[in-house]
Amino acid sequence: xxxxxxxxxxxxxxxxxxxxxxxxxxxxxxxxxxxxxxxxxxxxxxxxxxxxxxxxxxxxxxxxxxxxxxxxxxxxxxxxxxxxxxxxxxxxxxxxxxxxxxxxxxxxxxxxxxxxxxxxx
Amino acid sequence: xxxxxxxxxxxxxxxxxxxxxxxxxxxxxxxxxxxxxxxxxxxxxxxxxxxxxxxxxxxxxxxxxxxxxxxxxxxxxxxxxxxxxxxxxxxxxxxxxxxxxxxxxxxxxxxxxxxxxxxxxxxxxxxxxxxxxxxxxxxxxxxxxxxxxxxxxxxxxxxxxxxxxxxxxxxxxxxxxxxxxxxxxxxxxxxxxxxxxxxxxxxxxxxxxxxxxxxxxxxxxxxxxxxxxxxxxxxxxxxxxxxxxxxxxxxxxxxxxxxxxxxxxxxxxxxxxxxxxxxxxxxxxxxxxxxxxxxxxxxxxxxxxxxxxxxxxxxxxxxxxxxxxxxxxxxxxxxxxxxxxxxxxxxxxxxxxxxxxxxxxxxxxxxxxxxxxxxxxxxxxxxxxxxxxxxxxxxxxxxxxxxxxxxxxxxxxxxxxxxxxxxxxxxxxxxxxxxxxxxxxxxxxxxxxxxxxxxxxxxxxxxxxxxxxxxxxxxxxxxxxxxxxxxxxxxxxxxxxxxxxxxxxxxxxxxxxxxxxxxxxxxxxxxxxxxxxxxxxxxxxxxxxxxxxxxxxxxxxxxxxxxxxxxxxxxxxxxxxxxxxxxxxxxxxxxxxxxxxxxxxxxxxxxxxxxxxxxxxxxxxxxxxxxxxxxxxxxxxxxxxxxxxxxxxxxxxxxxxxxxxxxxxxxxxxxxxxxxxxxxxxxxxxxxxxxxxxxxxxxxxxxxxxxxxxxxxxxxxxxxxxxxxxxxxxxxxxxxxxxxxxxxxxxxxxxxxxxxxxxxxxxxxxxxxxxxxxxxxxxxxxxxxxxxxxxxxxxxxxxxxxxxxxxx
Ligand SMILES: Cc1cc2nc3c(=O)[nH]c(=O)nc-3n(C[C@H](O)[C@H](O)[C@H](O)COP(=O)(O)OP(=O)(O)OC[C@H]3O[C@@H](n4cnc5c(N)ncnc54)[C@H](O)[C@@H]3O)c2cc1C
Ligand code: SF4
Ligand code: SF4
Ligand code: SF4
Ligand code: SF4
Numbered sequence: 015x016x017x018x019x020x021x022x023x024x025x026x027x028x029x030x031x032x033x034x035x036x037x038x039x040x041x042x043x044x045x046x047x048x049x050x051x052x053x054x055x056x057x058x059x060x061x062x063x064x065x066x067x068x069x070x071x072x073x074x075x076x077x078x079x080x081x082x083x084x085x086x087x088x089x090x091x092x093x094x095x096x097x098x099x100x101x102x103x104x105x106x107x108x109x110x111x112x113x114x115x116x117x118x119x120x121x122x123x124x125x126x127x128x129x130x131x132x133x134x135x
Numbered sequence: 136x137x138x139x140x141x142x143x144x145x146x147x148x149x150x151x152x153x154x155x156x157x158x159x160x161x162x163x164x165x166x167x168x169x170x171x172x173x174x175x176x177x178x179x180x181x182x183x184x185x186x187x188x189x190x191x192x193x194x195x196x197x198x199x200x201x202x203x204x205x206x207x208x209x210x211x212x213x214x215x216x217x218x219x220x221x222x223x224x225x226x227x228x229x230x231x232x233x234x235x236x237x238x239x240x241x242x243x244x245x246x247x248x249x250x251x252x253x254x255x256x257x258x259x260x261x262x263x264x265x266x267x268x269x270x271x272x273x274x275x276x277x278x279x280x281x282x283x284x285x286x287x288x289x290x291x292x293x294x295x296x297x298x299x300x301x302x303x304x305x306x307x308x309x310x311x312x313x314x315x316x317x318x319x320x321x322x323x324x325x326x327x328x329x330x331x332x333x334x335x336x337x338x339x340x341x342x343x344x345x346x347x348x349x350x351x352x353x354x355x356x357x358x359x360x361x362x363x364x365x366x367x368x369x370x371x372x373x374x375x376x377x378x379x380x381x382x383x384x385x386x387x388x389x390x391x392x393x394x395x396x397x398x399x400x401x402x403x404x405x406x407x408x409x410x411x412x413x414x415x416x417x418x419x420x421x422x423x424x425x426x427x428x429x430x431x432x433x434x435x436x437x438x439x440x441x442x443x444x445x446x447x448x449x450x451x452x453x454x455x456x457x458x459x460x461x462x463x464x465x466x467x468x469x470x471x472x473x474x475x476x477x478x479x480x481x482x483x484x485x486x487x488x489x490x491x492x493x494x495x496x497x498x499x500x501x502x503x504x505x506x507x508x509x510x511x512x513x514x515x516x517x518x519x520x521x522x523x524x525x526x527x528x529x530x531x532x533x534x535x536x537x538x539x540x541x542x543x544x545x546x547x548x549x550x551x552x553x554x555x556x557x558x559x560x561x562x563x564x565x566x567x568x569x570x571x572x573x574x575x576x577x578x579x580x581x582x583x584x585x586x587x588x589x590x591x592x593x594x595x596x597x598x599x600x601x602x603x604x605x606x607x608x609x610x611x612x613x614x615x616x617x618x619x620x621x622x623x624x625x626x627x628x629x630x631x632x633x634x635x636x637x638x639x640x641x642x643x644x645x646x647x648x649x650x651x652x653x654x655x656x657x658x659x660x661x662x663x664x665x666x667x668x669x670x671x672x673x674x675x676x677x678x679x680x681x682x683x684x685x686x687x688x689x690x691x692x693x694x695x696x697x698x699x700x701x702x703x704x705x706x707x708x709x710x711x712x713x714x715x716x717x718x719x720x721x722x723x724x725x726x727x728x729x730x731x732x733x734x735x736x737x738x739x740x741x742x743x744x745x746x747x748x749x750x751x752x753x754x755x756x757x758x759x760x761x762x763x764x765x766x767x768x769x770x771x772x773x774x775x776x777x778x779x780x781x782x783x784x785x786x787x788x789x790x791x792x793x794x795x796x797x798x799x800x801x802x803x804x805x806x807x808x809x810x811x812x813x814x815x816x817x818x819x820x821x822x823x824x825x826x827x828x829x830x831x832x833x834x835x836x837x838x839x840x841x842x843x844x845x846x847x848x849x850x851x852x853x854x855x856x857x858x859x860x861x862x863x864x865x866x867x868x869x870x871x872x873x874x875x876x877x878x879x880x881x882x883x884x885x886x887x888x889x890x891x892x893x894x895x896x897x898x899x900x901x902x903x904x905x906x907x908x909x910x911x912x913x914x915x916x917x918x919x920x921x922x923x924x925x926x927x928x929x930x931x932x933x934x935x936x937x938x939x940x941x942x943x
Binding site for chain 2: 022023038039040041042043045065066095096097098099120121123124126127128
């Protein structure tokens, strides 16, 4: 059956100052994925490696040879499954994941790196 | 007509005084004797009694009769009796015809014996005229595959499958989700006895898994159904679960290592599950499924599975098509729940502490995400006060007008359960009406009241959240005191209605069965065929047909099994031969592209291939006659209701004083039924109407109406079931489309449009029918015979030209 009431459990994305927060609230568990836009340099490593292609990468915009905006990333809350892969790969530590307010990264806890294994297969 | 002239016997029944008390039956018999081809005509007290039937049988032999006409009661009453009678004397049962001179004559015109006698003579004349054109028909026999398909593995489908399997039939049970069990598997306790739901359902689910006659196909949907009763060919598409059902032993080691958590639909998204999962611990089959929307392909599970010495996980699994052959189909697809966020005033989805009843079921369930604790979203604390609001998305013109049936009872159940868990909690039930019929239900309601639950009557108009406490303030009018009131509680639970399961519409198309105004599957007859669909060999059970509680769903599951077994046990099935036939010589499609018939047939019974004549699949045809009326080349004949037969009836009815008569075309199931009921209820109306029975209003060719006017009819009535009630799904829509233009056409010929009536009424609306005839006779009188004759004269040249193909 399709349990049709989809509202519960959706990831809600919100902006708070220079942070983007992706939050999923279940009655018994709460998850957050945070991006600090002040730290992010827009390298795009996370976007390249997200196994659900949930990160949208926007390159810098140029006027002539001058960049007028920095490269940046954004999340698609419909696709993200809160695995934490992006968090584990970000060289700048701009990303953070919290479960029940505690800093936790599922892929690290389970010791998996999907992309690496995919290559092996 | 056969080669030899028909030899007709006419038998006029007195029905004691029921007919003879009004109609001069002897005169009717005498007049009938004068009709062409009638070789014997008699009257007798009770034709349906043994001596009456013996008389017919003897005469068939003595006079070598080739047709029999009985003038007595409604064919809906005794046609089968007399058909059997003539058959036992060696005559084909379809060479029998009936004139209804009781329900449609003596019973409705007791104060006009002479007119009634005249009408009875006309009715016999019409029957004799039709009888001349009757031809022998053979009952069609089709073989039946002794296997059934059950769609939907909720409690209703499970019972249907188990019953059939126990009777020895092969059953394919197709379930859309990864496990069978349906809604009942989600529930905590069940009313009115408060048994644990999964404890009573679980063993049944295991029986399904172990039964040698049941093949369980889960995570699958029916995509195509072809064929007909006894011979359905079904295509099922099975989604890949990426775990081999043959290899997985349900150890669950994979789950422990999966990094991805997403909301569990089975827990109403209140708690998490992994990307690889079973929806609940008692799931059947006990096989894990990978949700590819969530999986990040880390293959941790593959490793874990290998460590168990197995290789059950297969990422190369593809969607699979399964082909089945079955004799019967049972639909048990259950229901979904109304999305309460659509009732803005109740704030579901907006305020943290507003829940639905099914969410509460999962919370209060010890195996649920909170281990049986009822807690608020805002602070995960057990509320000290809680209000149930009933009828959310039901019994309201703004949402759904129907009553969702089981919500009152589950509300009481959950109120009682909460009181048991938390005796200190203040519990309110806000209701409009509380409905507790059936065994043990009212007692349950009484128990709830005795346990200190507070019942307040009224429909809440508005609900606010206190931003600090996250409590909810409900505004309503207390209907007991008439005063407006505000009620503050810490949690609100909405009893939201059952709605048709997602995919019901698609499935109704696949199976060519209809849905009712609320969108649930519609049964063939609300009282006498509550389990049957309009398509032969397809049955419904459980909440798929409308909201139902568990006992009712189970009873229907067993009922559907027995209805299906009735067909499969025989090994072959008989079909009434009143089907359509396409004359390949006349079908246009051989020369130009046509195929109109195929688009109009409500059952998809006609196949049209380019360049070839259309072909009716006899076993699929239900005999509505829509195609026969819509064929532009008049290439289609409906057996036993042929153009020649109906036109002969029209001609016979209008031989004398046509301008005083109304020709009424009535459909067997609704409008003819209403006329019968008018008779049995002894409602009186003027005797001017001459009724011609067709199976469906869809059969009504425009030519029939025009021919009646050409022959001088005063008025014509075309009628059928109300929209949505047609016994052939859409026959009446086709009739309306075809006949409505007559209102514009007739005046162009010079005929007043009010002389034609197109009306839709149910078999219960005898009063409507009676008034309709009265009204039509008023119109007839107002226009007067002079004017009618004049109009008819004026129209005749047009009509003669249009109806050249009919002749006469
Ligand atoms: C909150 C709540 C509490 C309730 N409490 C009680 C109670 O205490 N006592 C009681 O008697 N009743 C109770 N009920 C009612 C009970 O849930 C129903 O009576 C029962 O579930 C009906 O069974 P079913 O088999 O007809 O339908 P369902 O349980 O809905 O099962 C239908 C099955 O068909 C499957 N399906 C749907 N569409 C398709 C498709 N296209 N193809 C294949 N499979 C499909 C579904 O996945 C599902 O498994 C309650 C209902 C609610 C909402
Ligand atoms: S948490 Fe996982 S799914 Fe979500 S954006 Fe990061 S890598 Fe993608
Ligand atoms: S990997 Fe880190 S720094 Fe690089 S784009 Fe992503 S968030 Fe920014
Ligand atoms: S491959 Fe998918 S299902 Fe298996 S452990 Fe990884 S995320 Fe979970
Ligand atoms: S339209 Fe009616 S009569 Fe014609 S083939 Fe279809 S079911 Fe039969």
